[in-house]
Amino acid sequence: MDAETHSYRIAVDCMGGDKGPAEVVHAVALALEKLEASDKLILVGQEPVLSPLLRLAGLHTNPHIEVRHAPDAITMTDKPMQALKSKKNASMIVAFEMLKAGEVDAVVSTGNTKVLVGAGTIKVRMMPGCQRPALTAILPRKSGFTIMVDVGANPETTPEQLVHNSVLGALYSIAMLSTKKPRVGLLTVGTEEGKGGERINKTNAYLKELTKRLDWFEYAGPVEGFDVFQGDVDVIVTDGFTGNIVLKSVEGLVHMIKELLSGKVKQNPIYIFGILLLYPLLKAVKGQLRPEKFGGAPLLGLNGMVIKGHGSSNRYGTSAAILMARNALKSGVSSRAPEALSEVNMMLEEIKEEMAQ
Amino acid sequence: MDAETHSYRIAVDCMGGDKGPAEVVHAVALALEKLEASDKLILVGQEPVLSPLLRLAGLHTNPHIEVRHAPDAITMTDKPMQALKSKKNASMIVAFEMLKAGEVDAVVSTGNTKVLVGAGTIKVRMMPGCQRPALTAILPRKSGFTIMVDVGANPETTPEQLVHNSVLGALYSIAMLSTKKPRVGLLTVGTEEGKGGERINKTNAYLKELTKRLDWFEYAGPVEGFDVFQGDVDVIVTDGFTGNIVLKSVEGLVHMIKELLSGKVKQNPIYIFGILLLYPLLKAVKGQLRPEKFGGAPLLGLNGMVIKGHGSSNRYGTSAAILMARNALKSGVSSRAPEALSEVNMMLEEIKEEMAQ
Numbered sequence: 001m002d003a004e005t006h007s008y009r010i011a012v013d014c015m016g017g018d019k020g021p022a023e024v025v026h027a028v029a030l031a032l033e034k035l036e037a038s039d040k041l042i043l044v045g046q047e048p049v050l051s052p053l054l055r056l057a058g059l060h061t062n063p064h065i066e067v068r069h070a071p072d073a074i075t076m077t078d079k080p081m082q083a084l085k086s087k088k089n090a091s092m093i094v095a096f097e098m099l100k101a102g103e104v105d106a107v108v109s110t111g112n113t114k115v116l117v118g119a120g121t122i123k124v125r126m127m128p129g130c131q132r133p134a135l136t137a138i139l140p141r142k143s144g145f146t147i148m149v150d151v152g153a154n155p156e157t158t159p160e161q162l163v164h165n166s167v168l169g170a171l172y173s174i175a176m177l178s179t180k181k182p183r184v185g186l187l188t189v190g191t192e193e194g195k196g197g198e199r200i201n202k203t204n205a206y207l208k209e210l211t212k213r214l215d216w217f218e219y220a221g222p223v224e225g226f227d228v229f230q231g232d233v234d235v236i237v238t239d240g241f242t243g244n245i246v247l248k249s250v251e252g253l254v255h256m257i258k259e260l261l262s263g264k265v266k267q268n269p270i271y272i273f274g275i276l277l278l279y280p281l282l283k284a285v286k287g288q289l290r291p292e293k294f295g296g297a298p299l300l301g302l303n304g305m306v307i308k309g310h311g312s313s314n315r316y317g318t319s320a321a322i323l324m325a326r327n328a329l330k331s332g333v334s335s336r337a338p339e340a341l342s343e344v345n346m347m348l349e350e351i352k353e354e355m356a357q
Numbered sequence: 358m359d360a361e362t363h364s365y366r367i368a369v370d371c372m373g374g375d376k377g378p379a380e381v382v383h384a385v386a387l388a389l390e391k392l393e394a395s396d397k398l399i400l401v402g403q404e405p406v407l408s409p410l411l412r413l414a415g416l417h418t419n420p421h422i423e424v425r426h427a428p429d430a431i432t433m434t435d436k437p438m439q440a441l442k443s444k445k446n447a448s449m450i451v452a453f454e455m456l457k458a459g460e461v462d463a464v465v466s467t468g469n470t471k472v473l474v475g476a477g478t479i480k481v482r483m484m485p486g487c488q489r490p491a492l493t494a495i496l497p498r499k500s501g502f503t504i505m506v507d508v509g510a511n512p513e514t515t516p517e518q519l520v521h522n523s524v525l526g527a528l529y530s531i532a533m534l535s536t537k538k539p540r541v542g543l544l545t546v547g548t549e550e551g552k553g554g555e556r557i558n559k560t561n562a563y564l565k566e567l568t569k570r571l572d573w574f575e576y577a578g579p580v581e582g583f584d585v586f587q588g589d590v591d592v593i594v595t596d597g598f599t600g601n602i603v604l605k606s607v608e609g610l611v612h613m614i615k616e617l618l619s620g621k622v623k624q625n626p627i628y629i630f631g632i633l634l635l636y637p638l639l640k641a642v643k644g645q646l647r648p649e650k651f652g653g654a655p656l657l658g659l660n661g662m663v664i665k666g667h668g669s670s671n672r673y674g675t676s677a678a679i680l681m682a683r684n685a686l687k688s689g690v691s692s693r694a695p696e697a698l699s700e701v702n703m704m705l706e707e708i709k710e711e712m713a714q
Contacts, residue, residue, distance in 0.1 A: 114547060142613060155546050156554045187510050189601040190471060196598060197513045225605025229613045241553060242599050244546040246606045248582025253607055256499060256586045 007038030008329045010322060011095040011104040014045030016111020018312050021045055024110070025053040032064060034323055042066045042104055044091045045073070070094040074111050076311070080118025092116065096123035099304045100202035106305035108296065110313045120299055120306050122342065127334075129341030130301040132157070134165045135240065135308060136172060137247055137297050141229055147173050148228065148236045152244035153299060159202040160348065162186070162237055166207060167344050168337060169235035170217035170302040174329035176236070176324075181216060185223030185233035187242065192261035196222070203237075209351045210344065264329040285325045295320030297327060305334055358601040364395030365686045367679060368452040368461040371402030372430035373468020375669050378402055381467075382410040384675035389421055391680055398679065399461055399528045401425045401448045427451040431468050433668070437475025449473065453480035458660045463662035463682040465653065467670045474510045477656055477663050484691075486698030489514070491522045492597065492665060493529060494604055494654050497669045498586055504530050505585065509601035510656060516559040517705065519543070519594055523564060524701050525657040525694060526592035527574035532688035533681075534591070538573065542580030542590035544599060553579065560594075567701065652677030655685060662691055 012028060014021040028041055035041070043050055049068035054067070059203045070091040074083055087093060092115060095107045100123055107124075109116055113135070123132050134150035149169040165235040166184045173182040186198035186203055206221060211219040228236060228246065238246075266315060295317035296307040305328055309321035328334070369385060371378040385398055392398070400407055404426035406665040411417040411424070427448040431440055444450060449472060452464045457480055464481075466473055468552045470492070478490050491507035506526040511518060523541045543560055545553035561579060566578040585593055585603065595603075603608040652674035662685055666678035685691070 116642040140613070142616065155552065177660055187602060189509055189598055195512065225602040225607075226609040226612075228602075228606040229609035231609075238602075241546055242602055245544060245582040245585075245595075245599055246603055249585040249603045250582075250606060252586035252588075253610070255583075256497070256556055259499065 003167035006036065007040070008106065008271060008326055008332065009040045009042060009104040010108060010325050010329075011042045011044050011098050012318075012322060013092045013095050013102055013107065014043050014110045015091040016311075017309065017318065018110075019314060021049055022053055023313075023315050024318055025057050025059070026315035027313075027322065028065065029057050030061075030315055030319035031326075032062070035326060036066065037064075039326060040064055040066065041078070042068050042098070044070050044095045044098070045066045045089075046071060059171055060142045068098065069130070070092060072106065073157065074115050076112050078112055078115050080115050080122075083112075083115045084119050087279060089246050090179070093119060093123070096120060096306075097127055099124055099306070105329050106307065108307045108309060108321050108325050110309035110321070113152060113311075114306060116308055117299060120302060124302045124304045126199070127301050127303050127341065128338045129345050130164050130168070130337075132161050132164075133299050133301040134161075135243075135297050136169065136300050137243070138176075139228065143230065144234075145177055146231070146233060146236055147177070148243055148247070149300065150238065150240040151247045151297065152240045155241040155244070156238065157199075157239035157241075159199055160238065162199075162203040163206050163210065163344065163348060164301065164341060166217070166235065166237045167340055169237060169338055170335055172298065172300065172328075173234045174216070175333035175336075176328060180235045181218055182234040183218045183220040183232070184211075184235040184237055185220045185227060185231065187225070187228070187236050188222045189224065190222075191204035199239075200356055205258065205355065206348060206351060209354075210347055212343070213347050216340075222352055227257060229230075256265040269351070274353060296322075296324040298324070300337075305329055363393065363687065364397070364681055365463065366397045366399060366461040367463045367682050367686075368401050368425070368455050369675075370397045370448045370452050370464065370466035370468055370677060371400050371407060372427070372448040373466050373668075374666065374675065375467075376671060378406055379410055380670075381675055381707055382407070382414050382416070382673050384670075384673035384679065385422065386416060387676035388683075389416075389419070392421065392683060394421075396592050396683060397421055397423065399423045399425050399455070401427050401452045401455070402430070403428060403448075405528055413422060416605050418519050421492045425451060425455065425612040431472050433469050435469055435472050437472050437479075438473045440469075441479060444486065448634050450476060450480070453477060453663075456481055456663070463655040463664065465626040465664045465666060465675070465678050465682050467666035467675055467678070468497050470509060470665060470668075473663070473665055474656060476535065477644060477659060481659045481663065484658050485695045486533055487521050487525070487694075489518050489521075490656050491518075491525055492600075492654050493526065493657050494600070495533075496585065498588065501591075502534055503585065503588070503591060503593055504534070505604070506602045506657065507595065507597040507600050507602055508654065509597045512596065512598040512601070514556075514596035514598075516556055516563055516652065519556075519560040519596065519656065520563050520567065520705060523574070523592065523594045524577075524697055526594060528690055528694055528697060529655065529657065529685075530591045531573070532690035532693075533685060536591045537593040538575055540575045540577040541568075542577045542584060542588065542591070544582070544585070544593050544595035546581065547579075556596075563708060564713065565707060567704055570704050571701070573697075580618075611704045653679075653681040655681070657694075662686055 072090040118178040132154040172180040173179040206217040299306040428445040489511040494512040527539040530536040564576040658661040
């Protein structure tokens with residue numbers, strides 16, 4: 001990352017999403033409109049597939065685009081270790097190699113999450129002071145947004161790792177949502193102390209003590225499921241098991257409501273008039289929820305910027321993920337994290353000693 | 358419970374809900390319309406408050422209604438052990454005493470969940486063969502309903518307890534939703550084996566082996582968050598930590614969408630015409646989701662029927678909870694459970710021995 005000229009090189013894995021490379025090329029075209037003149041996008045995938053698509057989109061001579069040939073692709077059923085061994089030439093793995101070698105500043109992929117997390121961790125490696133990566137979702141709330149971390153990278157999270165997630169989430173909130181002093185809540189059942197088990201109690205004690213010694217984020221205490229969409233915290237910290245299940249359940253519910261509505265409209269087309277009349281309202285609500293705006297989930301804690309786009313992303317979603325990578329690079333969030341983690345880890349050792357006394 | 362005459366006595370805790378005893382009396386009036394002639398509702402609460410309310414509702418001479426005076430009430434901040442010690446005359450505790458003494462067949466309460474679970478477990482006691490109670494939610498899916506168990510009674514659930522939850526959930530699905538051979542899914546992250554940690558792996562192995570030996574429920578394997586609303590399993594088994602957070606997150610999201618919509622309508626009243634036009638559509642979708650139909654969450658695994666109504670229930674929600682108690686009693690679900698659990702526990706011992714070899 002070159003902070004002086006603010007020019008960033010982002011590798012885009014073109015072979016991972018459900019909608020195929022053509023949709024990714026459309027996403028690249030959309031993203032280019034908003035990127036800065038010095039930025040570069042490196043499209044990683046099968047060159048014989050990508051070149052005609054770029055020509056079709058009128059992008060084949062665009063100086064901001066490069067193609068890096070990768071003959072293989074990760075599928076949705078591949079497993080991390082297997083993929084690392086037998087699919088060294090898959091687009092996602094090649095993109096990670098480029099990030100590791102410093103040829104790019106970020107990787108954006110809509111591919112297999114498990115391989116992304118597993119192979120990403122091994123290839124790109126953990127940031128100093130961090131033990132496990134954390135997948136991060138940006139969720140709407142009544143006013144503003146909540147960052148939820150972890151939503152699936154690390155299902156069995158220790159108290160120390162939950163503290164790390166708090167630090168990474170708070171830094172991300174400051175950098176990307178311009179939060180002044182983020183309020184971090186610990187997701188559990190019931191907000192009184194002693195509920196939720198040993199892991200929650202320890203994390204709660206650590207975060208309480210830690211934020212007495214730190215001035216750049218605040219600990220709001222334990223929060224409940226209701227607070228995910230209705231609360232007033234900026235960051236919700238949880239383990240990757242709970243976070244993943246919450247996120248996917250919510251996605252399933254939204255999907256079900258959409259299906260129910262469209263099924264009813266098909267049964268009785270008269271409803272279409274009501275929907276037309278309500279169109280600006282529905283659009284405004286959708287705008288407030290803005291799923292496209294946050295088409296990516298950053299994988300925090302690695303030695304490099306990795307953004308996971310939703311597997312079913314269309315061009316708008318993937319374009320949003322590319323722009324998210326660009327904005328995250330520009331914010332400098334990654335460069336601040338190792339120092340913050342190292343300070344927090346030192347404090348955590350002190351706190352543990354004091355607690356043991 | 359008297360199965361021959363099919364007459365049931367249900368204690369209704371009148372002092373617990375957010376909307377106060379007047380709303381509960383309205384709920385009782387609604388429920389009476391659908392109860393059978395021989396059923397009785399025993400309203401537990403402050404007699405000087407309840408009597409005038411019953412008179413106002415024209416129910417003071419109704420032969421199906423009795424009042425049991427309980428001078429005290431559990432508040433939302435009370436804790437189980439404290440409440441059991443210092444609030445022996447609270448309506449919820451008195452209702453449990455009545456259930457324990459066999460004076461009633463079921464207790465319905467919209468009060469403090471933690472006290473309900475904690476005091477309920479101590480007063481009513483666990484069913485033989487069951488270790489911990491499980492709070493159960495009935496959620497809509499594309500076609501039909503999914504039973505999710507546990508949604509908050511037992512945050513740290515062991516593999517054995519997850520198996521018990523499967524048995525209780527499957528029995529409930531058979532009894533209350535007329536499912537022929539319920540399909541049970543184990544909620545986790547990723548459906549391949551080895552994901553989700555030791556507890557999930559053990560439970561997965563137990564359920565696999567167990568359903569080879571049992572013919573009345575089926576194990577569908579691990580399921581993901583997306584399957585809660587989009588899947589095809591009849592019962593979703595999870596620990597009370599994850600289940601509680603999923604349920605409350607979903608509630609928060611639905612609440613947020615409602616608020617966004619009503620906020621926009623207030624900003625621009627023209628939308629009201631669109632909403633009127635769409636009214637039958639919205640009503641049909643709401644009907645399909647039918648929150649009122651399942652206004653109660655049964656607390657399974659106890660030596661008696663306890664139904665938790667949502668704290669914010671209105672008369673329709675509480676009335677649904679009362680009718681749910683009645684239907685659950687009629688279905689005989691509680692009487693079948695101890696035998697099923699004892700059989701499953703024996704099989705589980707065999708399976709553990711075989712696995713250890």
